[in-house]
Amino acid sequence: GEEVAQTPKHLVRGEGQKAKLYCAPIKGHSYVFWYQQVLKNEFKFLISFQNENVFDETGMPKERFSAKCLPNSPCSLEIQATKLEDSAVYFCASSQGTLGGQPQHFGDGTRLSIL
Amino acid sequence: AQSVSQHNHHVILSEAASLELGCNYSYGGTVNLFWYVQYPGQHLQLLLKYFSGDPLVKGIKGFEAEFIKSKFSFNLRKPSVQWSDTAEYFCAVNAPLRAGNNRKLIWGLGTSLAVNP
Numbered sequence: 608g609e610e611v612a613q614t615p616k617h618l619v620r621g622e623g624q625k626a627k628l629y630c631a632p633i634k635g636h637s638y639v640f641w642y643q644q645v646l647k648n649e650f651k652f653l654i655s656f657q658n659e660n661v662f663d664e665t666g667m668p669k670e671r672f673s674a675k676c677l678p679n680s681p682c683s684l685e686i687q688a689t690k691l692e693d694s695a696v697y698f699c700a701s702s703q704g705t706l707g708g709q710p711q712h713f714g715d716g717t718r719l720s721i722l
Numbered sequence: 723a724q725s726v727s728q729h730n731h732h733v734i735l736s737e738a739a740s741l742e743l744g745c746n747y748s749y750g751g752t753v754n755l756f757w758y759v760q761y762p763g764q765h766l767q768l769l770l771k772y773f774s775g776d777p778l779v780k781g782i783k784g785f786e787a788e789f790i791k792s793k794f795s796f797n798l799r800k801p802s803v804q805w806s807d808t809a810e811y812f813c814a815v816n817a818p819l820r821a822g823n824n825r826k827l828i829w830g831l832g833t834s835l836a837v838n839p
Contacts, residue, residue, distance in 0.1 A: 611765075640826060650812070650829035663826055698766070710756060711827060713766040 611714035619720045628717045629681040632701030639682050640700040694721045724749045728830035743798040743833050745813035754816040755796040761809045805839045
């Protein structure tokens with residue numbers, strides 16, 4: 608598609624439950640990025656993929672968070688045993704090519720609320 | 723570690739006023755610089771970017787930014803703001819990971835701009 612599509616728009620989970628977020632990048636884009644936005648303004652990089660391969664996972668919490676980008680499927684970000692501090696908006700972005708100046712195009716985000 | 727600082731957290735202007743939002747980054751090497759805007763209820767959109775060449779970059783909707791390497795700055799400007807410019811503005815920098823490859827963005831904390839009609 609022409610836009611990054613993120614689903615669901617809003618996800619509510621009880622503490623300790625699992626949460627799974629999905630992202631369909633723009634067709635033809637090779638790179639996918641996940642960011643976490645806590646408290647409205649602070650964006651934190653989580654992980655990036657080049658096609659189905661993890662490109663940079665330096666921002667991923669070591670426990671509970673995992674992500675995949677499989678061929679012919681939306682990318683996913685999964686949080687096991689959610690905690691209150693996982694409440695945030697999770698943004699997915701995609702970009703094409705390998706040039707550093709290629710901009711990232713963002714989806715609408717998924718608002719995760721942990722109760 | 724690389725970081726991005728946006729000096730103004732909240733800016734309130736009247737229509738037709740001039741705008742300048744500050745952005746400084748900390749990294750001594752090659753960087754790519756971006757300004758994104760998030761209008762109320764919408765996703766992030768790219769306003770402009772600096773990759774190389776002319777340090778004065780023109781973007782959409784009348785915005786421009788100037789890359790001053792010696793000051794590690796990339797300030798966003800608009801000569802005359804409109805009510806429709808009310809939004810959150812984010813400065814971001816590519817953090818180099820591997821030369822020639824696409825890289826994660828390091829973000830400033832954003833500036834909330836409110837333009838009064």
